[in-house]
Amino acid sequence: MTSRASAVLELTRELIRRASVTPEDAGCLDLIEHRLRAVGMRVERRRVGEVDNLFARHGESGPHLMLLGHTDVVPPGPLEEWTSPPFEPTERNGCLFGRGAADMKSSVAAFVVALEHYLHEQPDHSGIVSLLLTSDEEGPAEHGVRVMVPWLQDQGLLPDACLIGEPSSLETLGDNVRIGRRGSIQAILSVRGRQGHTAYADPADNPAHRAGPLLAALGQLDFEDGDAHFPPTRLQISNVQAGTGAENVTPGELKVLFNLRNNPNSPADVLEARLRALIEANDPGPWTLDWRVSGVPFGPATGRLPAVVDAVCRSQLGRAPVQDTGGGTSDGRFLGPLGIPCVELGPVNRTIHRIDECIGLDELERLPGLYHGIIAGYLSGSEEG
Known part of the structure; x- marks a missing residue:
């Protein structure tokens, strides 16, 4: 197992262990903040009501790509129906099981690992890369990204494009991406x-x-x-x-x-x-x-980000993802209507919100590489970094 693969697996396990049912963050952001500061990202924390939010960024000027995700999860439901406890990450049959394994602690972990590797390799990169996380996506969504967007606007920090780690894939990783939502x-x-x-x-x-x-x-x-x-x-x-x-x-x-x-x-x-x-x-x-x-409906995303995502998926996965606008809602609803292109790329969504939620270990291993390639491609101005 590569260092990147082992890093994302361990961080995903650590996040699953934290019972962060909306609006609780349960220490997820503390763990993430420590790691992001270690690679030179400036981190701001904002607590609104019972909700914890984190915004981290690196870079001073140029194209701004934001990564967007959430640390909160839906309740596990009847504990006796789980094959293994929902907040004890368990590997079996080639999958990692636990609440949030697919939606979306795996993507959050992959974002962090991708940023760590990218900033280690490209500390003087062009553009700005940022990460916005909240503990209020699965619930009312009143004190998370909804309030962070006006704050970012006041700070002059709204992104030019946004990559969202929601579980968009249908059968295999990267077979489907969302380029808008109803x-x-x-x-x-x-x-x-x-x-x-x-x-x-x-x-x-x-x-x-x-x-x-x-x-x-x-x-x-x-x-x-x-x-x-x-x-x-x-x-x-x-x-x-x-x-x-x-x-x-x-x-x-x-x-x-x-x-x-x-x-x-x-x-x-x-x-x-x-x-x-x-x-x-x-x-x-x-x-x-x-x-x-x-x-509010938004999309379809246009500009560089959809092209970069398509190129990275073709290069790393050997397939061009289908671009659609299906599914429910995501926190992209607070950015997309402002004209910011939003693309959602994440794990297979077959088990999200279900008993025995899981992600394939092979999917998890590939996620940081996808996100790394998208960050590098977008900030470098090429289709793939």
């Missing part, structure tokens, strides 16, 4: 009625009856706004809530929770106007709509 909108529709005894209530007072045609209309919406880079906007109903739980009482209120994943061709305000018109047209009775935009 937005995410959460809506809660409340329809009022009149609670009553099922034997005597007027059906016209029952919001579940009145909202039936509207629910069908929501489920049949077709936005027809897809393009070469983004699939069409989609609406999915996630919860329908009504009633007291009693069999002989009609509901006084019906709540419908639905989520929209929108592409740049359908801005949130346009969608809200369309949904309000649809509700009015179906006349469900007295209603209110709570509309919350949690992520």
Whole structure:
């Protein structure tokens, strides 16, 4: 095993051992800060509420490439269902198991190892390379990158491009990269009625009856706004809530929770106007709509970074990655809408958020080299460093 491969394995294991369930960092950033300072990076720590954030940079001027990731993980779920404890990194069958193994402590470790090697080899490199880490990606995402971006803007430190270590690969490392993301909108529709005894209530007072045609209309919406880079906007109903739980009482209120994943061709305000018109047209009775935009669509990434990522994957992995905009949301939503090209490249995402989350040891071994090549290629001005 090469020194780079052994280094990324050991650091990934050390990070997995820290039970950093959102918003806890559990000492991950302390470990990383020590290593980054040792190779000459300037490190700033900002704690906002319960969230820990770290920004490290090296270089003074020129093109600025930022690496972006998070140290927090989702809860492990029922511990008895794990084959090995979620916060005890375990190797078996050619994989490393543990919560965060794929999402995304392996990528964070690979970022650190790649930076260590690059700065050892190129201490006088051109441009700026930075690393932004937060412990608030898997949760509300209110006090992590969301607040760090305005701070970076005030400091004049917004990057020219951003490489995100989210697990983008589908079957094998580097077969897929994200060059943008759809937005995410959460809506809660409340329809009022009149609670009553099922034997005597007027059906016209029952919001579940009145909202039936509207629910069908929501489920049949077709936005027809897809393009070469983004699939069409989609609406999915996630919860329908009504009633007291009693069999002989009609509901006084019906709540419908639905989520929209929108592409740049359908801005949130346009969608809200369309949904309000649809509700009015179906006349469900007295209603209110709570509309919350949690992520703005961004991309597709253009410029040097996508070309560098493509060239490095071709050179090191022997394949050109498919570029897409699928998946959920990432912290790129706070940078991409500012016009900053964001590309996501990371491990296979098959086991993320699942029991027995894992990463292939061969994937883990290759990650630092990929990130090293992208850093070198972007800062040197060539397609591959």
